[in-house]
Amino acid sequence: MNNPLVPLWRQLQAAAGVLAAVRQGESATPALARVDAPLRPAAQALAFQSLRNLGRAEALRRLLAKRSPPPAADALLCTALALAWNPQDSPYEPFTLVDQAVEAAKRDPATSAQASFINACLRRFLREQEPLLAATDKDPVARWNHPLWWIKRLRADHPADWEDILRANNSQAPMTLRVFERKLPREQYLQQLADARMPASPVGRYGVMLHRPRPVHEIPGFDQGLVSVQDAAAQLAAPLLLDGLAATPKPLRVLDACAAPGGKTAHLLEIGDTEVTALDVDPARCERIRDTLRRIGLQANVVAADAAQPQAWWDGVAFDAILLDAPCTASGIVRRHPDVRWLRRESDIAQLAAQQARLLAALWPLLAAGGRMLFCTCSVFRAEGEAQMQTFLAHNKDAVLRPAPGHFLPQGGAKGNAVPDNPESDHDGFFYALLEKGAAPSGQAPQTA
Numbered sequence: 001m002n003n004p005l006v007p008l009w010r011q012l013q014a015a016a017g018v019l020a021a022v023r024q025g026e027s028a029t030p031a032l033a034r035v036d037a038p039l040r041p042a043a044q045a046l047a048f049q050s051l052r053n054l055g056r057a058e059a060l061r062r063l064l065a066k067r068s069p070p071p072a073a074d075a076l077l078c079t080a081l082a083l084a085w086n087p088q089d090s091p092y093e094p095f096t097l098v099d100q101a102v103e104a105a106k107r108d109p110a111t112s113a114q115a116s117f118i119n120a121c122l123r124r125f126l127r128e129q130e131p132l133l134a135a136t137d138k139d140p141v142a143r144w145n146h147p148l149w150w151i152k153r154l155r156a157d158h159p160a161d162w163e164d165i166l167r168a169n170n171s172q173a174p175m176t177l178r179v180f181e182r183k184l185p186r187e188q189y190l191q192q193l194a195d196a197r198m199p200a201s202p203v204g205r206y207g208v209m210l211h212r213p214r215p216v217h218e219i220p221g222f223d224q225g226l227v228s229v230q231d232a233a234a235q236l237a238a239p240l241l242l243d244g245l246a247a248t249p250k251p252l253r254v255l256d257a258c259a260a261p262g263g264k265t266a267h268l269l270e271i272g273d274t275e276v277t278a279l280d281v282d283p284a285r286c287e288r289i290r291d292t293l294r295r296i297g298l299q300a301n302v303v304a305a306d307a308a309q310p311q312a313w314w315d316g317v318a319f320d321a322i323l324l325d326a327p328c329t330a331s332g333i334v335r336r337h338p339d340v341r342w343l344r345r346e347s348d349i350a351q352l353a354a355q356q357a358r359l360l361a362a363l364w365p366l367l368a369a370g371g372r373m374l375f376c377t378c379s380v381f382r383a384e385g386e387a388q389m390q391t392f393l394a395h396n397k398d399a400v401l402r403p404a405p406g407h408f409l410p411q412g413g414a415k416g417n418a419v420p421d422n423p424e425s426d427h428d429g430f431f432y433a434l435l436e437k438g439a440a441p442s443g444q445a446p447q448t449a
Contacts, residue, residue: 006039008092008102012079014043016033016104020075021049028339050082050093051090052163052170057082059142063132064121071115074134078107085211098122145170146317149346157382163410165380165429169334169412170339173215173427176262177227178206178235180270184226192220194377203232204265205239209426225296230263231336232380233408233427237268237437240404240434241321241374243272250318251275255362256300257307260285262292266327267299276300277319279307286326307353308362318368328354328377332410332429353383364399364437374401378428380409385431392435404434 014035021031028047050057057078062069077237080101084094092100101122105115120332125132136142144151144166154162177200179186190208193200198219200208209232216222216229245252251273256265261280268276280286283304290302305313306322329341331346360375367373375392377384385407393399410429 005198006042006292007103008100009107010039010097011042011046012062012101013108015041015046015050015212016072016076016079018043018047018053019079021343022051022084022339023071027343028337033316046079046091048172048338050079051342053082053085054078054342055139055141055143055145056085056136057134059139060085060125060132061121063135065117066122069114069117071119072104072108072110072111073364076101076108076111077118077121080118081125084122084125085129087133094126097431098126099311108174126433140310144394146346150341150344153346153349153381158380158407158409159369164411165409167238168429169338171335173231173333173336173428174211175257176203176232176235176426177210177219177222178230179208179209179227180225180269181206181433183283184221189221190227195379196220201257203233203426206271207232208237223295228263228266228292228296231333231428233266233430233443234263235324235334236405236408236432237264237325237374237376238271240432241323241372243266244273245321245372245418246370248320253317255275255279255319255322255366256365257322257324257359258326259302259323260288262289265300265440266292266296266298266382268295269300270296278302279313281306308358310362310366314366318371319366320371322363322367322371322373324359324373326365326375326384328352328356328379330378331379331384332378332380332408332431336428349381349383353388356384357391358387358389364396367437369437371437374404375431375433375435377429377431380407380429382407383435389433398438400436400438402434402436404432405430406433407431 003361010132018028018031022028030238032040060081061078069077080097084097087094102115102119105111105118127197139147140151154165158165163313179189186208187204190200190202198214199211201398202211237382254268254274254276256268256276258280260280260282261267262278264279265278267278268274278289278300280289286302286304293300303313328335329344329352334340364373378384391439393401408430411427
């Protein structure tokens with residue numbers, strides 16, 4: 001979303017600032033929050049496209065310059081290269097990007113001394129584009145725009161689908177909404193969108209996908225709590241957990257562990273007769289859960305606590321259902337957060353998998369016999385999905401695995417190649433495992449936290 005009222009050189013400066021922050025290990029989210037509000041949408045669009053093409057840009061920069069320039073100049077140069085290297089996807093003509101990148105360098109004290117250098121590199125790129133791109137095609141990081149360890153991990157985990165996953169990761173995510181159907185049937189809401197000239201299509205059971213993203217406060221019914229923004233894959237969580245769960249005279253007692261920002265908490269309340277406890281370890285993130293629930297007009301017991309230490313917050317009454325959306329690498333939502341691939345390290349996988357195992361071990365004893373736990377991660381790495389479940393089932397003989405999607409791989413719908421074992425849609429990557437609690441085998445006591 002480029003802003004014609006803001007000069008392009010300023011947009012490039014802001015996007016390069018986001019890239020520089022990511023290279024320092026900071027998420028793009030707070031870096032974008034520091035950008036002036038009128039400039040932020042354009043900066044985000046350019047920064048995200050740059051991050052989706054960073055592997056190619058860095059490979060080109062290494063061919064154009066024997067030495068890396070200072071960080072601010074290198075971020076600006078790589079931003080320009082990431083935006084200009086493929087004219088079919090470029091938001092501006094390459095000559096315009098080069099001209100405005102040099103202007104951005106001149107106007108910033110942090111880069112003004114390198115303006116001539118940036119100009120020389122970019123002009124050479126325009127002259128020698130074809131051989132330079134051919135040379136970088138040999139580099140898998142440049143070709144796929146992911147770290148090499150990530151590419152290798154996907155090839156090992158998904159040997160038939162790894163290329164499709166990477167292509168999907170490099171596409172733009174759609175804007176998908178979840179309709180609160182007890183307030184408004186989805187077909188009526190689709191008509192409201194049509195009347196507002198916001199064409200959309202139904203997706204999944206509760207979702208609608210806008211044909212073009214819009215600011216949330218422009219979307220009919222958002223401020224009134226009729227709809228929420230939630231990816232189609234994430235919308236599976238609440239119905240997977242609640243559908244077919246044995247009815248009781250009282251509302252189902254449900255725990256949403258690691259609940260912030262509250263989208264799944266809200267969905268559990270929207271579709272079921274439930275009393276939900278929503279946990280998050282961060283008090284500030286708990287406020288986001290409360291904000292989400294206030295907007296849709298529903299209530300939950302929101303608690304700031306560590307789900308792995310139930311002795312500090314649990315009242316001793318077993319839950320009928322537990323949703324554990326565990327911390328993970330976020331490798332399934334890369335198209336929505338393109339900085340993730342550059343922020344993660346391979347060692348993070350084992351550390352996060354160990355944290356997931358601790359949460360599973362702590363929460364399983366809190367589940368009533370006959371109750372269900374849905375374990376999910378927004379990851380495509382098997383260590384955070386299938387392998388995690390194999391280990392858990394081996395150590396918990398009272399756990400029965402019920403039908404669930406398993407590794408639900410990211411898919412770009414009509415914009416990219418569909419992964420064959422997924423239904424036709426456009427969604428992020430997730431892992432879902434649905435567990436039911438039976439009786440422990442004779443002579444074996446259930447595990448305790």
